[in-house]
Amino acid sequence: MRSPKTRRIALVAAAALTSATMVASAAPTAVAADVPDDTVSVTTPQGEEVAGSGLMLSSDEQFVQQFGAEKARAHGISEDDAEQTEKNAAANDAILGDARATHWSVRKFVGTDADGRHIPxxxxxxxxGWVHFSGPHNIKSSKVIKTALSEHPEKKQGHRLEYGAVLHNGLGLILARVRVIVQYHWETKDHKYKLADHSEKIGVITAFCQGTNRCPNALNEV
Incomplete structure (x- = not known):
């Protein structure tokens, strides 16, 4: 038989164990909703939903530097159909009419390319200009234009320069490809619009997403 002293020790130990169990049971249990999740689910132009690690906006050159030329070529960055897409976009814009805004020459912002050109x-x-592409093509962020203009021109034809940018996630999945067309001269190609100061440039003529007339809203949120 246990001595009275031994029984008292056993009872104290049992009570301590019971209290510890109750405290542990009262502690909050972590659930999935308490864990921060910085993974973003994105939808590709083909309708596929892919888990990424956040959206980013890069010029085409920056994308090549980050993910490599092979991946860029796989997405068609170096072999684009910008010319045809611009024609399609222009045809859609023509439907809106040719009403002219009064102060068309007012500069909204200026970007600088990798060669040091200041492009308004x-x-x-x-x-x-801004009125032309911000509404119909849904590019409402100056960051989109400035990011594209930050690279070297991808194409040059007389005073016409072309630049590109891509909206992508951390895995290199491209969601939208942006083209920016610039008239680096004091008058437009059709001589319809002219600047009094011949040292100034017309600047961005249009910007759009290839393959669609309206860019995704996500482009304006990065």
Whole structure:
């Protein structure tokens, strides 16, 4: 038989164990909702939903530097159909009419390319400039234009320069490809719009997402 002293020790130990169990049971249990999740689910132009690690906006050159030329070529960055897409976009814009805004030459912001060119985006009207692409093509962030202009021109034809940018996730999945067309001269190609100061440039003529007339809203949120 246990001595009275032994029985007292056993009872004290049992009570301590019971208290510890009750405290442990009262502690909050972590659930999935308490754990921060910085993974973003994105939808590709083909309708596929892919888990990424956040969206980023890069010029085409920056994308190549980050993910390599092979992956860039796989997405068609070095072999684009910008010319045809621009024609399609221009045809859609023509439906809106050719009403001209008064102060078309007002500069909204200026970007600088890798060669040191200072390229303005002007107020414009439905034929070119900010008014032309911000509504119909859903590019409402100056960051989109400045990011594309930060690289070297991808194409040069007379005074016409072309730049590109891509919206992608951390895995290199491209969600949208942006083209920015610039008239680096004091008058437009059709001589319709002219600047009094011939040292100034018309700047961004249009910007759009290839393969679609309206860019995704996510482009304006990065």
């Amino acid at each position: 985006t002007r107020q414009g009207n439905r034929e070119f």
